[in-house]
Amino acid sequence: MTTLPQTLREWPRADIERVATVFVLGWAVAFMLWQGTGFTVTLMTVFAIWAILAVSLNLVVGFTGLLSVGHIGFFGIGAYTMAILASDASYDQLRTEAIPTPGWPFFAALPIAVALAGLVALGVGIVFNRFRDDIFVLVSFGFAIIAFSFFLNLREITRGAFGIHEIPRPAFGSWVLDGEVEFLVFALICLALVVLVCWLIVTSSFGRVLTAIREDEEAIAVFGYRVTHFKLAVWVLSAMMAGLAGALFASWTSFIDPNSFILLESMLLIAIVILGGLATIWGSLLGAMAFVLLEEGMRFLPFLPAEFVGQARQVVLGVLLVLLMLFRPQGLVGRYKL
Amino acid sequence: MTASNDATLELTDIAVHYGAVRALDGVSLGIREGEAVAVMGPNGAGKSTVLKAIMGLAPVVAGAVYWRGHRLEAATHEIVKEGICFVPQGRRVFTHLTIEENLEMGCLFLGDEAEKRRRLESVIELFPILHEKRRDMASQMSGGQQQMLAIGRGLMGSPDLLLLDEPTLGLAPIVVGEVFQKVREISDRLDTTIMIVEHNIKGVLGIVDRAYVLDKGRVVHEGTPASIRETNILTDVFLGRVQPEGEDGDPFPLAQAGGERTGF
Ligand SMILES: Nc1ncnc2c1ncn2[C@@H]1O[C@H](COP(=O)(O)OP(=O)(O)OP(=O)(O)O)[C@@H](O)[C@H]1O
Ligand SMILES: [Mg+2]
Numbered sequence: 017m018t019t020l021p022q023t024l025r026e027w028p029r030a031d032i033e034r035v036a037t038v039f040v041l042g043w044a045v046a047f048m049l050w051q052g053t054g055f056t057v058t059l060m061t062v063f064a065i066w067a068i069l070a071v072s073l074n075l076v077v078g079f080t081g082l083l084s085v086g087h088i089g090f091f092g093i094g095a096y097t098m099a100i101l102a103s104d105a106s107y108d109q110l111r112t113e114a115i116p117t118p119g120w121p122f123f124a125a126l127p128i129a130v131a132l133a134g135l136v137a138l139g140v141g142i143v144f145n146r147f148r149d150d151i152f153v154l155v156s157f158g159f160a161i162i163a164f165s166f167f168l169n170l171r172e173i174t175r176g177a178f179g180i181h182e183i184p185r186p187a188f189g190s191w192v193l194d195g196e197v198e199f200l201v202f203a204l205i206c207l208a209l210v211v212l213v214c215w216l217i218v219t220s221s222f223g224r225v226l227t228a229i230r231e232d233e234e235a236i237a238v239f240g241y242r243v244t245h246f247k248l249a250v251w252v253l254s255a256m257m258a259g260l261a262g263a264l265f266a267s268w269t270s271f272i273d274p275n276s277f278i279l280l281e282s283m284l285l286i287a288i289v290i291l292g293g294l295a296t297i298w299g300s301l302l303g304a305m306a307f308v309l310l311e312e313g314m315r316f317l318p319f320l321p322a323e324f325v326g327q328a329r330q331v332v333l334g335v336l337l338v339l340l341m342l343f344r345p346q347g348l349v350g351r352y353k354l
Numbered sequence: 355m356t357a358s359n360d361a362t363l364e365l366t367d368i369a370v371h372y373g374a375v376r377a378l379d380g381v382s383l384g385i386r387e388g389e390a391v392a393v394m395g396p397n398g399a400g401k402s403t404v405l406k407a408i409m410g411l412a413p414v415v416a417g418a419v420y421w422r423g424h425r426l427e428a429a430t431h432e433i434v435k436e437g438i439c440f441v442p443q444g445r446r447v448f449t450h451l452t453i454e455e456n457l458e459m460g461c462l463f464l465g466d467e468a469e470k471r472r473r474l475e476s477v478i479e480l481f482p483i484l485h486e487k488r489r490d491m492a493s494q495m496s497g498g499q500q501q502m503l504a505i506g507r508g509l510m511g512s513p514d515l516l517l518l519d520e521p522t523l524g525l526a527p528i529v530v531g532e533v534f535q536k537v538r539e540i541s542d543r544l545d546t547t548i549m550i551v552e553h554n555i556k557g558v559l560g561i562v563d564r565a566y567v568l569d570k571g572r573v574v575h576e577g578t579p580a581s582i583r584e585t586n587i588l589t590d591v592f593l594g595r596v597q598p599e600g601e602d603g604d605p606f607p608l609a610q611a612g613g614e615r616t617g618f
Contacts, residue, residue: 221462224455228448235446238409239460239511240434352450 033298033349040302043309051316057196059312061268064203065261067304068210070288071297072257077286078294078350079218080250081230083149085282086140086156089163090133090255092277094262096167096174097129098122099272104182115175122186126263133259134252141251145244148233160279167274179273183266203264210257214297217253226250227295280330287337293350302348307333361420362387362547363408363515368417370403370571377403377412379571385515390541390548392558395568396592401551402443404568405517408549409433409440421515439513443520443551445504449493453484456492456503460510476544477506480536498529505536509544516540518550522557530554534561555588567591 048056073087105119140159147155167174174180186193186202193199217223225246228236237243266272284307292303311329314320320328346352361384370378378400385391393401406412408419410428419426426433439460448456457474464470478485481502487495492503501521508516518537522530534554538561541548552558559565559579567575567587575587582588 221458224451224459225462227450228459231448231450232446234411235442235448236459237430238411238440238442239462239507240431241462242431 027344029346029349029351032344036302036348037298040306040309044305047309047313054196055312057200059308061196061200061203062312063305063308064200064207065265065268066285066288066308067207067301068261068264069258069285070292070300070304071207071210071214072254072261073285074289074292074294074297074300075214075217075250075254075257077289078296078300079223079230080226080247082247082251083153083286084156084251085153085279085286086159086163087254087258087285088277088279088282089160090137090258091262091265091281092163092167092274093133093136094129094259095266095272095276096180096262097132097259098125098263098266099180099183100173101125101128102184102267103180104184107182115173115180117180122184122263122267123188126186126260129263130256130259133262134256137252137255138248141248144251145247157279160282164274164277164279167277174274177273179271180266181271183270183272185267185270199268203268206260206264210260211297211301213253213257217250218295218297222246222249230295284330284333287333290347290350291333291336291340293347295351296347296349299347299349360386362422363549364420365404365407366417366420368404368407368419369415370400370407370412371415372413376571378407380417381568381571381573382417383566383573383576385547385549388541388545388547389564390537390550390562392562392565393549393551393568394553394555394558394565394588395574396594399568399591400571401568402519403571405440405442405519405549405551408438408517411440434511437512437514438517439508439511439515440517441504441508441519441521443523445497445500447492447495447500447503447507449491451492452489453492453495453503454488457484457507457510460507461512473510473512477509480509480539480543481506498525498532501525501529501533502536505533505540509540509546513546515547515549518548520551520553522552522554530557534558537561559583 044059048059051059069087069091073084076082076084076087100115100117101120102122102125103117103119105117144152144155144159168176170176184192185199193202218226225236225241228241229243229246233243265276288303288307289300291306292301293299310332311325314325314328314332315322317328340347364382364384366382368378368381369376381400381404383391383393383404393404395401403412407414408426410426410430410433414428421436421438426436448459451459457477458470461470461473483499484503484506487499492500495503505518505521508518521537522533525533534557537548537550540546541561548562550558550562559582562579564576564578565582566573567582569591574591575582575585577585
């Protein structure tokens with residue numbers, strides 16, 4: 017006799033993928049129809065940003081097998097670079113603890129934000145490459161904490177807990193994307209690019225080497241592959257995508273402070289990637305969508321006071337994660353177990 | 355330059371230490387162009403370590419490896435370019451890749467597509483089963499087929515020297531015979547120089563030109579299969595008798611001993 021947990025575990029991937037897709041998309045559409053356009057636009061923008069983070073993190077965690085909990089650090093670096101380079105200088109001077117900002121346009125700051133995230137990842141990666149498995153988790157954990165304390169304590173640059181205001185929206189010449197719909201389209205284009213790049217990577221021979229590294233690092237080194245180079249490359253690429261998400265996020269909210277880059281966010285991100293499934297881009301997109309629906313959805317629960325929404329989503333996500341690890345350790349549509 | 359003779363690969367006084375463990379303690383051995391040589395010895399004798407030392411995968415603390423007259427430096431990716439391929443113990447195929455993709459891993463960054471195809475064809479000629487199942491995941495293969503895949507993957511590098519670590523470990527007797535026959539075929543048809551580590555002594559002595567016996571990180575004997583069959587060296591080594599005692603014993607103890615070792 018087969019029990020329910022057993023059935024869940026052995027349920028074929030393709031079937032689950034179909035059911036999960038229908039379920040999440042159905043939920044999203046129903047929710048959007050109920051709440052209307054304004055809500056839909058916000059929801060989709062948040063989704064685009066989280067999806068970029070989830071897909072890029074899956075590249076490292078799922079496809080290469082490096083469990084990093086420090087992704088939020090690169091997200092923060094992207095966001096802060098954008099904020100510092102682009103925030104409106106005249107506005108800032110009126111404030112306490114003003115920081116010198118050059119007031120660059122969005123598109124001048126964007127490449128710097130992405131490149132800086134990549135550069136920091138390169139430096140960190142050269143150190144991380146010596147660490148493996150459990151140690152890697154701890155070290156990346158340390159990175160997230162260090163990044164956060166930089167954001168909080170390097171007040172001359174980040175204004176610490178005050179945060180940075182007046183971060184501009186993207187502008188093409190005189191056309192500023194300050195409408196929510198325009199920004200959403202821009203964010204979705206960024207997401208599409210990230211998904212495209214990730215897809216090209218994982219379906220290429222480079223991607224197959226990553227799979228081989230995940231499976232058996234020593235066996236692939238035997239053929240003369242310099243495993244460290246591959247790991248470093250994918251790590252840097254993934255960090256750059258997180259940097260892009262950070263820059264988008266800063267521009268979208270127009271205000272950032274260190275609270276958006278706490279370790280907990282990194283944990284939620286890992287939860288999304290694992291829930292959606294390791295080594296699947298589609299799974300990460302579904303995971304991000306489900307997460308955003310959950311988060312936004314809880315605002316509408318009549319019995320839940322607004323100040324508990326944050327905690328409630330963590331509890332729900334935590335419970336889901338535990339249940340999933342028990343009954344379907346490969347995640348919803350994942351290809352293998354953690 | 356190498357110290358002596360006509361060896362294409364030569365190890366001189368190699369010592370490998372893993373912390374306090376002396377895995378190899380002054381090992382010298384050589385192998386001539388086109389030769390097939392076996393390395394035998396009990397568990398933990400240091401057989402795998404010899405192969406790893408050649409590939410730059412073991413912490414060599416003393417001695418040197420010479421290949422075609424020049425010293426091999428430590429980096430594995432350089433050694434692979436010299437035409438040396440290693441098929442590690444335990445098959446270690448990539449189960450989430452297809453058979454074709456696994457083979458491709460053996461020579462992924464070879465720019466020359468025609469050469470790649472030529473190699474693939476010659477591997478397939480040797481192991482037709484790999485062609486039949488080329489789109490299957492490696493996880494769907496039997497142990498014997500995975501071993502063929504592992505050897506085939508090693509051959510994709512078109513090696514001049516092929517290092518095989520226990521290719522028959524854990525295989526059914528009938529498959530063991532097939533693997534040995536393939537190894538002989540590689541040696542004869544492709545003119546590949548082969549160094550093979552084996553526990554199946556009877557089987558491996560049937561296909562090699564020469565053999566070394568290792569014990570506790572040292573070479574204790576070297577000779578042709580015939581000469582080894584005549585002595586009691588293997589019995590002594592496998593039974594832990596350091597000094598030969600001249601008494602008749604079973605020369606192939608491990609071929610019959612239980613566990614995963616399988617004889618003919
Ligand atoms: N990575 C390592 N770290 C520490 N000690 C090691 C390591 N690899 C091997 N050793 C030790 O070195 C010695 C020789 O190991 P090696 O793997 O070469 O033996 P072997 O002859 O191949 O044995 P087997 O027949 O079991 O494969 C053993 O004592 C082993 O414990
Ligand atoms: Mg061994």
